[in-house]
Structures are given as structure tokens and as C-alpha cells.
Amino acid sequence: MPLASSELILNPDGSIYHLNLKPEDIAHTIITVGDQERVAKVTSYFDEVIFETQKREFKTQTGFYKGKKITVISTGIGIDNIDIVLNELDALVNIDLKTREIKKNHQKLTIVRIGTSGGIQPFVDLDKFVMSEAGVGFDGLLHYYKNKVTNDEATKALCNHLKVSPKKPLPYIVDADQTLIDHFLTESKVIPGYTGTNLGFYGPQGRTLRLELEDPDFIDQLVSFRYKNHCITNLEMETSATYGLAKLLGHKALSMNAIIANRATGEFSKDPKDSVDSLIRFTLDKLSKL
Numbered sequence: 080m081p082l083a084s085s086e087l088i089l090n091p092d093g094s095i096y097h098l099n100l101k102p103e104d105i106a107h108t109i110i111t112v113g114d115q116e117r118v119a120k121v122t123s124y125f126d127e128v129i130f131e132t133q134k135r136e137f138k139t140q141t142g143f144y145k146g147k148k149i150t151v152i153s154t155g156i157g158i159d160n161i162d163i164v165l166n167e168l169d170a171l172v173n174i175d176l177k178t179r180e181i182k183k184n185h186q187k188l189t190i191v192r193i194g195t196s197g198g199i200q201p202f203v204d205l206d207k208f209v210m211s212e213a214g215v216g217f218d219g220l221l222h223y224y225k226n227k228v229t230n231d232e233a234t235k236a237l238c239n240h241l242k243v244s245p246k247k248p249l250p251y252i253v254d255a256d257q258t259l260i261d262h263f264l265t266e267s268k269v270i271p272g273y274t275g276t277n278l279g280f281y282g283p284q285g286r287t288l289r290l291e292l293e294d295p296d297f298i299d300q301l302v303s304f305r306y307k308n309h310c311i312t313n314l315e316m317e318t319s320a321t322y323g324l325a326k327l328l329g330h331k332a333l334s335m336n337a338i339i340a341n342r343a344t345g346e347f348s349k350d351p352k353d354s355v356d357s358l359i360r361f362t363l364d365k366l367s368k369l
């Protein structure tokens with residue numbers, strides 16, 4: 080059955096609704112970044128850029144880095160945008176946009192996020208990179224899909240540990256792609272950790288400016304959580320849903336995080352741009368050898 084025009088939405092030129100992309104515009108290796116200005120920072124290291132477009136916060140450039148074809152796309156801030164980006168990228172490779180039918184031969188994408196993040200453990204030093212072994216979702220997005228991709232043992236351990244208001248979405252944990260973990264975990268600068276993904280930057284990450292929190296010790300509870308030899312190292316706003324949707328749709332995903340703040344010590348990076356630039360170069364080098 081062809082997908083209806085209201086479900087698979089295409090622009091008049093045949094490109095997919097929000098991303099403004101056609102299948103031929105993207106590589107199968109994709110870097111996602113939050114900030115649209117980071118896209119050009121990544122592609123400044125490319126040999127050439129062969130395509131670019133932008134709609135809203137979704138800026139895309141495709142080109143070659145050391146002979147490898149890579150697409151870089153900005154997701155903007157937050158989980159709601161990840162729902163759009165992952166579903167539309169998948170549609171570009173796994174749905175025939177002309178017939179509106181799901182293709183028989185599944186195409187796998189490799190998706191690596193280059194993001195910024197705040198450490199919550201004292202040992203997660205500023206300007207280091209956290210490689211997210213798992214995304215710990217406090218966002219609830221995955222609960223809207225029929226899913227069997229969560230790490231149920233780890234999720235159960237977290238739910239037993241946390242004492243938060245039942246009004247909030249149930250947390251979930253999804254592991255990163257193991258082949259990408261093995262490939263990226265080779266440098267002393269890379270800290271493996273569980274990355275908490277929150278629905279917001281302030282209250283949901285335990286920050287108070289003028290408003291009081293409903294669960295003031297939420298961050299302390301995250302800091303003290305242990306599962307096997309893992310702990311929650313850092314917080315940001317995209318990883319859990321990227322991992323969850325990538326797994327559900329049959330893609331590989333990894334999230335790399337430049338640590339620009341440390342919530343345990345109250346510090347902020349003196350040069351966050353340099354920290355992100357260093358992570359960009361590291362990630363490109365790793366992807367070129369994949």
C-alpha cells in the first residue's frame with residue numbers, strides 16, 4: 080500500500096518535507112550536529128562539498144573527506160527534531176519516494192553525532208570527549224513506537240534506582256552500535272560513558288536560575304547510578320532518541336560529545352570552539368578509516 084500524502088510528505092520538487100533532501104543528495108555515512116553553524120565547520124575539512132541545502136534548522140552539506148562520501152546535517156536542539164531527522168533520513172534510503180512503497184532491500188546508514196554536553200561526574204574533565212556507550216532517555220520519545228530495542232536490564236536497574244515524580248516519562252536506555260564503539264574507543268581522550276538525554280536544558284537537566292525544581296536531587300541520583308561498570312557521565316538533548324530510532328530503523332549510531340561544562344565542579348570550558356573543533360577532527364579521522 081502506498082504511503083498517503085499526509086504521512087510521507089514531499090515538497091513540490093520531490094524532496095522530503097522538513098529536510099528538503101532527495102535520495103541522491105545524501106551519503107550513507109552521516110554526521111549529525113545540533114548547531115547549524117557546525118555543519119560548515121565540519122565540511123571545512125572536506126576535500127570538496129558537492130551539495131548543500133537548508134530548511135529551517137536543518138542545514139545539510141554532502142561532500143568528500145579523504146575520499147569518503149559523508150553528509151553533515153544539523154538537527155537543531157532537542158528530541159522532537161531527532162524524530163524528524165531520523166525518520167526522514169531513513170525514508171530517503173528505505174522508501175521509494177516515487178511509488179511511496181517501502182523498498183524490499185534495506186539500506187543501513189552510519190550516523191555519528193558530534194555534539195556538546197555537560198559532564199556530571201567529577202572525572203569527566205572539560206574539553207574531553209565522551210563516547211556514549213548508551214543513551215539514557217528521559218524524553219519519552221521511544222515510548223511512542225512499538226519497540227524492542229532498549230537495554231531492559233539497564234533500564235530496570237535505573238528505574239529501581241531513581242525516585243522521581245511519576246508525572247515524568249519513564250526513562251529508557253538504548254545501547255550504541257557496538258562496531259562503532261569498538262572503532263572509536265582508541266584514544267586516552269575518549270571517555271566511554273552513559274549519556275543522559277533530557278527534554279530541556281534548564282529544569283530537565285537540574286539547572287535552576289529563578290525556578291525551583293520538583294526533584295531537586297535528580298542530578299545527584301543520576302550521579303550515584305551504577306549499572307555493571309557503567310555510570311551516567313554527561314547530559315545533553317539528542318542521543319537517546321538517535322540511538323533508539325536508529326536501532327528501530329536498522330541503522331548504526333554513535334554519539335560523540337565534547338564536554339564543555341562540568342556540573343560537578345561548576346566549570347565551563349574556556350574555549351568550547353576549540354573543544355568542538357578537536358572532536359570534529361577526531362571524528363572525521365575515525366570515519367575516514369571505517
Ligand SMILES: O=P(O)(O)O[C@H]1O[C@H](CO)[C@@H](O)[C@H]1O
Nearest residue numbers: 112113114156194195315316
Ligand atoms: O551542541 P549540540 O549538538 O546542539 O548539543 C547540545 O547543545 C544544545 C544545548 O545547548 C543541545 O542540543 C545539546 O544536546
Ligand SMILES: O=c1cc[nH]c(=O)[nH]1
Nearest residue numbers: 195196197315316340
Ligand atoms: O550542560 C550542557 C552542555 C551542553 N549541552 C547540554 O545539553 N547541557
